[in-house]
Amino acid sequence: MGIVVAYLIVTLGVGLVAYRLTDRTAEDYYLASRTLGTVVLLFTTFATLLSAFTFFAGPNIAYANGPEWILVMGLMDGLIFGVLWYVVGYKQWLVGKKHGYVTLGEMLGDRFGSPRLRALVAGISLFWLFPYVMLQQVGAGGALSALTNGAVPYWAGAGLITVFMIGYVVLSGMRGVAWTDTLQGLFMLTMVWAAFVWVLGSVGGIGAATDALASSNPEFLSLGGGVYSAPWMLSQAIGIAFGVAMFPQVNQRFFVANSEKVLKRTMALWPLVVLLLFVPAFMLGAWAAGLGVPMPESGNILPGVLAEYTPTWFAALVVAGAMAAMMSSSDSMLLSGSSYFTRDLYRPFINDAASARREDLIARVGVAVFATLAFLASLYNPPSLFVIGDTAFGGFAQLAPPVIVALYWQRTTLSGMVAGLLGSQLFYMVTTFTPAAGETTTVLGVVVPGVMESFAGWSSSIAGMVVGLVLVVGVSAVTAPAPAERPAVLGGSSETDD
Template sequence: MVDATLLVQLGVISAYLLVALGVGVVAYRLTGRDAEDYYLASRSLGTVVLLFTTFATLLSAFTFFGGPNLAYSAGPEWILVMGLMDGILFAILWYAIGYRQWLIGKVEGYVTLGEMLGDRFGSKRLRALVAGISLFWLFPYVMLQQMGAGEAIVGLTNGTVPYWVGAAFITLFMIVYVVLAGLRGVAWTDTIQGVFMLGIVWVAVGWVLSSAGGFEAVSASMAESNPEFLSLGGGVYSPQWMIAQAVTIAFGVTMFPQINQRFFVAKDARVLKRSFALWPVLVLLLFVPAFLLGSWAAGLGVSVPEGANVIPVVLNAYTPAWFAALVVAGAMAAMMSSSDSMLLSGSSYLTRDLYRPFVNPAATDEREAWIARFGVAAFAVGTFVASLFRPGTLITVGSTAFGGYAQLALPVMVALYWPKTTRQGMLAGVGGAQLFYLAHVFLPAVTVGGVTILGSTYLTWDFALYGMALSLVLTVGGSLITSADADERDEAFTVGTRAD
């Protein structure tokens, strides 16, 4: 006989996701067939929708499950990295990079980052390089969502439903949703899910505190069982590690295809300015309660099964089954929003930056749309297969992808603000930094005569930061020693200083 609690849990999750799918169907009916409407919602988003679609797109498994898991094992200081440091740093970068991109994209009609850089520097190679890098690092981050969904189902059902079922379910859902909805549907569901998650996580905190005896009792339990959680530093939380995480995550987020494309979609300048001003507040309102739940679970002696996430486990222990399922359903839907946005943006990079320029320049919009749908399905199935091998923790997989994207950020900033940037400088900066980063991710450490030649850190600082510095040196240095070719269009980016 099927357990009644399990039926309630799966029923709540299924009902929630069907509502999200219904929003996608409505959006499909209202979405035009042209690329600008499908990928950018005709650059028409207002403050609330832009803010929450960006917010929900970042509510990935890395944030909502990986962060609390780290807080459970190492303490709540992850709040400083994600809540304070990245909340503020990303808001600054949203202004420095996003506002400039919006100004340029509004005039030039760009849809992707690769399209913008390729046109500015008159280079299909640069366009393909940026698109290829973006798709390469998108693979582990989509896989991360499937891993998070699988682990959430294991934690919620105490292992009754296996990991692969959750991962397969989110894969199927994301394929169907992206094919239907386009950015308009993704943005609508993002807004609903962002507001829902913001409210439900505070209800969860209140419910757990009430059931566990109140804030003082929970804090006392944590102080007794994990006293190191109440002091700054120690363990994994060294200043160098925390700064490196904050920098690579914030800079990496700006280059995520699904985030970077949102720099193009604001209705006007006021929408953008209000959005990045409100961003740090929104981040703190979600991250603080989510990471505290992970830390409190350790103090309360909650045992997390292997391959599970702490949030559904602690909610199962201190709240009714239906409520725990509702929170997990919302989190899974938020992860699907992240995945949907990733696949939607990835399909635009595939079709506009690779397929059209190199395979079929004369392709019709209809043919491009079918290539995009096929690409979405193939990409999602590939990441699902990879997720079954569990290549690392959610934090490890996510941090690796963030670091890869972060290598793009400084060359892009240089190109946006320095008219003397050249094609050769961009190719050197983007390509050289990626080679450096890939070597450190995939090759074993090398030590010669006691000196680290290839390692995870240099002078206690993460190699990703050195890769970012290298990207800056190569971009600026390469531009200084080369001349712009006749087909480079520096005037394409000067619009950012003229228009508003």
């Protein structure tokens, strides 16, 4: 526990240093004045994405179903998101630099001349961001409880992480978050590979671990077995990759590069860095099944593997790495969520004349409020980490088709955008939160019958994205642009110098 606390204190110290260098302006607080270089941008994006979903849910999936999850999260999402980084991120960077945009909603609201569209994008984003922030607190509480054998209860672990996150995010803004993310990303990679080598050394190497898996779960070593059907794997990969591109904390990083070359270098390095983390983490989960490691009461196999094959002090270091993953995701989520609230809701609808200093203050208060509410929600028996993360990924993915169409098709209209956004969200929520045809669920004592058919093995996230694409294109094709629309806003301009 002392190792974890020491790590948290170091992180807070970095936040204090960044606070002394941060201007009291919204652009500097949210985007570090668009000055990030290749290494910091790569690792702040990397660390931002590597959350409790990666460190705990990923190995759990490999433990239960086999290591093909690496293909979904590693190869597929590494490559698909790398492409989206260019398709969405590069275009946003060009437009954001030209017009000074801080959020996705701000950019779209200006393009379509609609504060209500701006608020709609922010509202959808905050709705799905909330459970994903909660996921990090659930993971942190469970990890600390497992590490201390229950001496630190779940609520105390989740609360401790929440307090530290509030502290350094409120103080430091994007600059401090990016610096700590870089340290956390490097620390994560180091510790997961150290755990990988240590566990393999304890069990006799890769061959012995794989032989044990082949004896106990031979189906894990064949492609396409169990849940890993082609539609399921593609649904997960596509849904997660498109969802990641629309995550506020990731999407906002499309605005912060200090040059075009920085953005493109980071995009090219992304798939490699992703595989460097996913392969050892997920293989440890899969090998644990063959080695007969029982699932701990926490419901996360990675701490169980470490407890079985490594000393307590080393397990604490790896858990600190997992905590780094959770904190580096949550800090960025809190910062981006705050920017969506202040820029897209507070300023246009409550106080349009707010000074930069007042907006800066509201942003810092918003971080604390959002984190506290997510912590309180995390105390009420939340579902599994995979369910929380997968649902949020799918919700964000519904934003992608309308946004991409708007970026590249000047004929897109405000009516088409609203139809695409609302239609896909409604479809996704109905198909996600109601049972399938032939099944029932009980809501507040009322039996609700299922009405939705399956989608031939494809997820409702993919089906919803198709609905959104059809609606934004179809409605735009038959409606006229609103008078306040400005198609030229998303034209952008290329930068050739470094």
